[in-house]
Amino acid sequence: MLDVTQLTRRYGDFKAVDNVSFTIKTGEIVGLLGHNGAGKTTIMKMISGYLEPSNGSVSLDDVSLEDDAKLVQQGLGYLPESLPVYPEMSVADYLNYAAGLKGLEGEIKNAEIKRVIQATDISEKLLAPIATLSRGYKQRVGVAQAILGKPKLLILDEPTNGLDPEQTLLMRKLIKDIAQDATVILSTHIMQEVEAICSRVLMLRAGQLAVDELLENLKRSNSLLLHTSLPSDQSTLLTQLTGIASVSALPSESSNAIYCIEIEKNAELDSVAALVAETIVQAKHKLIQLKPEIRDLESLFKEVNQTSSLGGISHAA
Numbered sequence: 001m002l003d004v005t006q007l008t009r010r011y012g013d014f015k016a017v018d019n020v021s022f023t024i025k026t027g028e029i030v031g032l033l034g035h036n037g038a039g040k041t042t043i044m045k046m047i048s049g050y051l052e053p054s055n056g057s058v059s060l061d062d063v064s065l066e067d068d069a070k071l072v073q074q075g076l077g078y079l080p081e082s083l084p085v086y087p088e089m090s091v092a093d094y095l096n097y098a099a100g101l102k103g104l105e106g107e108i109k110n111a112e113i114k115r116v117i118q119a120t121d122i123s124e125k126l127l128a129p130i131a132t133l134s135r136g137y138k139q140r141v142g143v144a145q146a147i148l149g150k151p152k153l154l155i156l157d158e159p160t161n162g163l164d165p166e167q168t169l170l171m172r173k174l175i176k177d178i179a180q181d182a183t184v185i186l187s188t189h190i191m192q193e194v195e196a197i198c199s200r201v202l203m204l205r206a207g208q209l210a211v212d213e214l215l216e217n218l219k220r221s222n223s224l225l226l227h228t229s230l231p232s233d234q235s236t237l238l239t240q241l242t243g244i245a246s247v248s249a250l251p252s253e254s255s256n257a258i259y260c261i262e263i264e265k266n267a268e269l270d271s272v273a274a275l276v277a278e279t280i281v282q283a284k285h286k287l288i289q290l291k292p293e294i295r296d297l298e299s300l301f302k303e304v305n306q307t308s309s310l311g312g313i314s315h316a317a
């Protein structure tokens, strides 16, 4: 489990990361989102021990970076924003070197190197110098070194950057497999990536944590979409129900009606949905479809970044 407590990083007078706290359990894949300059890389560098925080602490399975950086770092894999250095090294030599840095030795080391080569599908480039690889292959080598030693914590800065669609799918599967026994935190600007693999989202705004929420909750809005034979002149049947803020009719191409039902702030979506269903059935009208309106992550991202105060949309723990 990763514990980040009141993490702050200043560059001179400027606070790049401001009092950020969160916990990530084993098995979770968490997406770290935010505009350019929001502080994502700075946070990932501090979690990986590459950069010292100005304040706050990071611990992995109750061992803090401050107390034993070496032990914590042996349990983590990091794919940095800038890709593998050592351009003159061959892929094989580089992985051998990276495995040594992680404390792997002998047969275990060889088996691990083989495993990551297979997992990232780079066997045909083993003898090629890193400098001659395409961007996508460099990215795969970066991921291969990050997963050496089956880290307990995997930190990935834009993991699918430069990958073709087939490799993107493979990478997503690989990340999901790793997350079965590890904690994964990844940064990306690609919302599809988040929707495809993350279970939870942390959104940063100007160095502060603006949202910490499960993806499924984020995508749920406080509205229901209802497709029914109830005509609009009888929609007051719905308006008067407890927990409903407003009902508006949407354009419908059939003889049936489609309503957008907005739920009151403190009402529970499931209970209101049950009440709506019951009301329609009791009024002997057809209930064709009733579902929560799904919010897309792009609009939510825009909303968070336009909110003037962090209180507006924050779900942060």
Ligand SMILES: Nc1ncnc2c1ncn2[C@@H]1O[C@H](COP(=O)(O)OP(=O)(O)OP(=O)(O)O)[C@@H](O)[C@H]1O
Pocket: 011, 016, 034, 035, 036, 037, 038, 039, 040, 041, 042, 043
């Ligand atoms: N070494 C540094 N010295 C001064 N300011 C820095 C330094 N590194 C980062 N910053 C500033 O800290 C802020 C956060 O930067 P960071 O790289 O963490 O953002 P990011 O969210 O990863 O952005 P991007 O999406 O563009 O990668 C930015 O305003 C950046 O200019």
